[in-house]
Amino acid sequence: MxxxxxxxxxxxxxxxxxxxxxxxxxxxxxxxxxxxxxxxxxxxxxxxxxxxxxxxxxxxxxxxxxxxxxxxxxxxxxxxxxxDLLDAVDKKIAVNAKKYPADKVRGSAKKYNEF
Amino acid sequence: MxxxxxxxxxxxxxxxxxxxxxxxxxxxxxxxxxxxxxxxxxxxxxxxxxxxxxxxxxxxxxxxxxxxxxxxxxxxxxxxxxxDLLDAVDKKIAVNAKKYPADKVRGSAKKYNEF
Amino acid sequence: MxxxxxxxxxxxxxxxxxxxxxxxxxxxxxxxxxxxxxxxxxxxxxxxxxxxxxxxxxxxxxxxxxxxxxxxxxxxxxxxxxxDLLDAVDKKIAVNAKKYPADKVRGSAKKYNEF
Amino acid sequence: MxxxxxxxxxxxxxxxxxxxxxxxxxxxxxxxxxxxxxxxxxxxxxxxxxxxxxxxxxxxxxxxxxxxxxxxxxxxxxxxxxxDLLDAVDKKIAVNAKKYPADKVRGSAKKYNEF
The missing domain is CATH 1.10.287.1080 (MazG-like)
Known part of the structure; x- marks a missing residue:
């Protein structure tokens, strides 16, 4: 593969x-x-x-x-x-996790909802 | 990784x-x-x-x-x-190889030059 | 204006x-x-x-x-x-009117529905 | 016309x-x-x-x-x-004229060069 x-x-x-x-x-x-x-x-x-x-x-x-x-x-x-694409994605997910804490943005697309 | x-x-x-x-x-x-x-x-x-x-x-x-x-x-x-993204790319490269045979399109961006 | x-x-x-x-x-x-x-x-x-x-x-x-x-x-x-933008639009509307005759495409977005 | x-x-x-x-x-x-x-x-x-x-x-x-x-x-x-498209453009040009004063941004595309 x-x-x-x-x-x-x-x-x-x-x-x-x-x-x-x-x-x-x-x-x-x-x-x-x-x-x-x-x-x-x-x-x-x-x-x-x-x-x-x-x-x-x-x-x-x-x-x-x-x-x-x-x-x-x-x-x-x-x-x-x-x-390095995979490395860039890996880092960006970490950035996004800080930017959009799950407990604060749950279900809201208004201000957040961006990876 | x-x-x-x-x-x-x-x-x-x-x-x-x-x-x-x-x-x-x-x-x-x-x-x-x-x-x-x-x-x-x-x-x-x-x-x-x-x-x-x-x-x-x-x-x-x-x-x-x-x-x-x-x-x-x-x-x-x-x-x-x-x-499956990787599988889709794998297949598309094969399609492109047939569509743009290297010996016919070399250096030409006019009609070809697309993946 | x-x-x-x-x-x-x-x-x-x-x-x-x-x-x-x-x-x-x-x-x-x-x-x-x-x-x-x-x-x-x-x-x-x-x-x-x-x-x-x-x-x-x-x-x-x-x-x-x-x-x-x-x-x-x-x-x-x-x-x-x-x-000339307005002239180009004027011509394109005429092209589209021929391409999508109103009596044939009414309500269908499948094949048509493009200006 | x-x-x-x-x-x-x-x-x-x-x-x-x-x-x-x-x-x-x-x-x-x-x-x-x-x-x-x-x-x-x-x-x-x-x-x-x-x-x-x-x-x-x-x-x-x-x-x-x-x-x-x-x-x-x-x-x-x-x-x-x-x-109203023309009115929107009219207003936006005025906004841009303030944002990008001609005497300050001449020839620079680095920070400016946007309508």
Missing amino acids: ADLDELRIRIRQFAEARDWDQYHAPKNLAMALIVEAAELVEHFQWLSEAQSQALAPEKLAQVAEELADIQIYLIRIADKLNV | ADLDELRIRIRQFAEARDWDQYHAPKNLAMALIVEAAELVEHFQWLSEAQSQALAPEKLAQVAEELADIQIYLIRIADKLNV | ADLDELRIRIRQFAEARDWDQYHAPKNLAMALIVEAAELVEHFQWLSEAQSQALAPEKLAQVAEELADIQIYLIRIADKLNV | ADLDELRIRIRQFAEARDWDQYHAPKNLAMALIVEAAELVEHFQWLSEAQSQALAPEKLAQVAEELADIQIYLIRIADKLNV
């Missing part, structure tokens, strides 16, 4: 084999990433919240592809910036 | 402990994800491509936090949809 | 007076525009559809500011590209 | 004739707007800043259509929220 680090190397080799590294400035990759994020949003824009949680199999497969595209660009930009 | 699956469980528990699960319809999470993607884009919008590859340490730390935020929402939405 | 063309001139002068024109490549302005669009999305991400239609006055004032920011960057990028 | 207010009425009638008003909660329209903004960004993601200012006629026509799509959704969401 693939792990994030192995995927990082494969994505890097994929870009190098196509001589695409020249286009992969973080600025450009951030643009590509948000374009993929918008393709995800597009699947949900006219659905109710409930419908978005109960996708038909074909639609779910399309959504999974968008999630993969976002993950690929996220891995790629982190690689170009020498950021 | 954390892996993606362990982070998935921690993020799920984080949301449950705050009773946020009620807000985490995939529709809403997709919105939250693109908002984080835009915060990444904002760091780069007035920089040249070269500048975006050579960030000062403080700026890089901020960018790493945005990458973490995107990763967290990506893990969360995949969890809510029962999508 | 201001019209779009007068605003276009004022926004142009605003940028020139600050020597910002050098940063206003369409690429960069497109990034700035989507960042503002995300600030709009952020206001709505945890609201239900019904709540999003019934904003409190203070929240509505903040949303109106985001709409203004999007409009400003839209005017600016159109100006830099010599695109 | 069309003005913004006339377009607002035409876009409203367009939606009503297709019974789409039911889908046009501001939450959903904000999603649709950012999707169109991303289609604009996509045109520029692999271009240099200089290339983005010198588009070929065919590409420019496509970009103009994206600008129109963004403008249409912006008009639509403002209409649903009873926000």
Whole structure:
């Protein structure tokens, strides 16, 4: 089974084999990433919240592809910036746990509800 | 060291402990994800491509936090949809390898250059 | 009362007076525009559809500011590209009217429901 | 020649004739707007800043259509929220003029350079 680090190397080799590294400035990759994020949003824009949680199999497969595209660009930009994604997430969860203490924010989306 | 699956469980528990699960319809999470993607884009919008590859340490730390935020929402939405992120990426790389054969697209961003 | 063309001139002068024109490549302005669009999305991400239609006055004032920011960057990028916004909208509505005939798509968001 | 207010009425009638008003909660329209903004960004993601200012006629026509799509959704969401777009822009420019005094921020994109 693939792990994030192995995927990082494969994505890097994929870009190098196509001589695409020249286009992969973080600025450009951030643009590509948000374009993929918008393709995800597009699947949900006219659905109710409930419908978005109960996708038909074909639609779910399309959504999974968008999630993969976002993950690929996220891995790629982190690689170009020498950021360890898992480590960054690990630290951010700790920051969030302090910022949003469970006993104070329970059930409130008004001021909190952000990771 | 954390892996993606362990982070998935921690993020799920984080949301449950705050009773946020009620807000985490995939529709809403997709919105939250693109908002984080835009915060990444904002760091780069007035920089040249070269500048975006050579960030000062403080700026890089901020960018790493945005990458973490995107990763967290990506893990969360995949969890809510029962999508295996690493498996989805694995498959998408294979699809892309067929779609963009290295020997045909080398160095061209015009029609190709997409993961 | 201001019209779009007068605003276009004022926004142009605003940028020139600050020597910002050098940063206003369409690429960069497109990034700035989507960042503002995300600030709009952020206001709505945890609201239900019904709540999003019934904003409190203070929240509505903040949303109106985001709409203004999007409009400003839209005017600016159109100006830099010599695109007449109102004319482009006029033409696009005509295209859409052909693409989505009212008698065929009534009430369906599945395949249609796009301007 | 069309003005913004006339377009607002035409876009409203367009939606009503297709019974789409039911889908046009501001939450959903904000999603649709950012999707169109991303289609604009996509045109520029692999271009240099200089290339983005010198588009070929065919590409420019496509970009103009994206600008129109963004403008249409912006008009639509403002209409649903009873926000006067031109008035909001007029006020925001005044706010920005105070926030970014021309004599203090000239040529600096570091802390300023935002409308």
